Amino acid sequence: MKVDIWSDIACPWCYIGKRRFEAGLKNFAHADDVEIAWHSFQLDPSLPEHYDGSEVDYLVERKGMPRAGVEQMTAHVKAQAAEVGLDYDFDNLVVANSLRAHRLLHLAARHGVADAVKEALLSAHFERGVDIGDPDRLVEIGTAAGLAADEVRAALDDETLGAEVEADFARARAYGIQGVPFYVIDEKFGVSGAQPAEVFTDALNQAWADAHPLVMPVAEGAVCGPDGCDPVEQKASDAK
Template identity: 75%
Template sequence: MKVDIWSDIACPWCFIGKRRFEAGLRDFAHADAVEITWHSYQLDPSLPEHYDGTEVDYLSERKGMPRAQVEQMIGHVGEQAAGEGLHYDFDNLVVANSMRAHHLLHVAARHGVADAVKEDLLSAHFEHGVDIGDPAQLIQVAGRHGLDADEVRTALDDAQVRAEVEHDFAQARAYGIQGVPFFVIDEKFGVSGAQPAQTFTGALEQAWQASHPLAVQYAEGTTCGPDGC
């Protein structure tokens, strides 16, 4: 069974959603049969490579949100993250364009380590103040997962990889995705947002039953129905 996940590295709810999905998947009886594919999505493609300011500055200045509202929102998100064992550090978070990090994820997918690299990038961005727009930092992340530095360095600005990322964006538009994280199960069932773990378990079970209908064999004279036995 396939699960396609659209997500941005610069999205705090995407890390929380990853944790909740993983918890829901652990409670799914057929977890070993699930194939996960990560897809790219950018919340703000217009963001410069480096933004000289904090997350609060960015959201208040570029998005036009009152600082008090931003601070309250960030506090709430931080609490939700902590509930999943994550330790967000918004004071030291480096606001940067995530495009090159998405390039890295596509390289990671070619080598079967997309989930591990996604986890590392999210943690680096939200918990450790790493600049996810800096090629040197991305190459360090790649190296921790056995990826070749030269391959990654070339891919970070490669037109073909950019086309693959843009294809993910186009798929998201085709599905009508307007926010992330967004989970598509077997190309039939969609789950939007960082839902509770049990919601993911239920969606997985529903999708499994839809693709694996119960086969029933009847033997004459062994059941009772409305018209008798």
Template identity: 70%
Template structure:
């Protein structure tokens, strides 16, 4: 079973969604048969490489929301994250364009460490106050998972990797994805947002049953399908 996930490193709900999906996946009987593929999405591609201000400043400016409402919103998001074992620190968060981080993720995917690198990027951004637009920070994250520093630096400027990132953006548009996280299961079932863990388990179960309608039950090797059971 293939699960494609569109996500942005600069998306607070994407980290929460990752945790909830992982919890739901752990409860899925066939979890060892699931392949997860991370795809790039940018909530704000117009963001400059670095923004001179806090996350609250950015949201007030870009969203046109009153500061007190933004503070209330970030507090609520932080509480949701805390419930998933994540410790968001919006005061330390460095607002930066996430495109270089997506380049790193595509390099990581080539080496089979995309999930681990994704985890570290999200933690760096939301918990540790690390600048995800800083090439040296990205080199350090890549190195922690066996990626060569020169390869990471090259990947940040690589036109082929940029094209693969753009392909992810195009695929999101084709699916009609306008917000993240967004989960597509076996190319047929779409699930939007940081849903509860139980919802992910349920959808995975439904998708599996749709693709595997027959199963063997009991010692009598009874085969059960849509029309009933037969020996």
């Protein structure tokens, strides 16, 4: 079973959703048979490489909301993050364009360390006040996951990786994805948003049942009627 996940590194609900999905997956009986693929999505492609202001400043400007409303919203998100063990620090968060970080994520996927790099990027952005638009910081994140420093630095402006990121954007549009996180299970079932863990478990169970329909074998030549199945039942009793 494959789960494709679209998310942005600069998306607070995407990190919360990652934790909730992991909890839901943990309660799924066939978790070892699940392949996870991370896909790129940008909530605001127009962001400059470096924004001169806080997360609250950015949201006030971008959404046109009153500052008090934005502060209330970020406090709510911080509380939700804490419930899944995350320590969001909006005061020190560095608002930056996530495009280069997405290229790093695609490089990580080629080396089988996408989940580790995704986790590190989200933590760096929301918990540790790291500038995810800074090439030096991205090299640090990549090398911590076992990638070569020169390969990471080259990847940040690599056109081929950039095309892979753009392909993710295009595929999201084809699916009609307008917000993240968004989960596509076996290209059939979609889950939108940072849902509770049990929602993910239910969705995984539904997808598994759909892909593995239960078939009850009947002995060759047996015929079942209103009064039972003979000689199948006789054979079963003989075996006792």
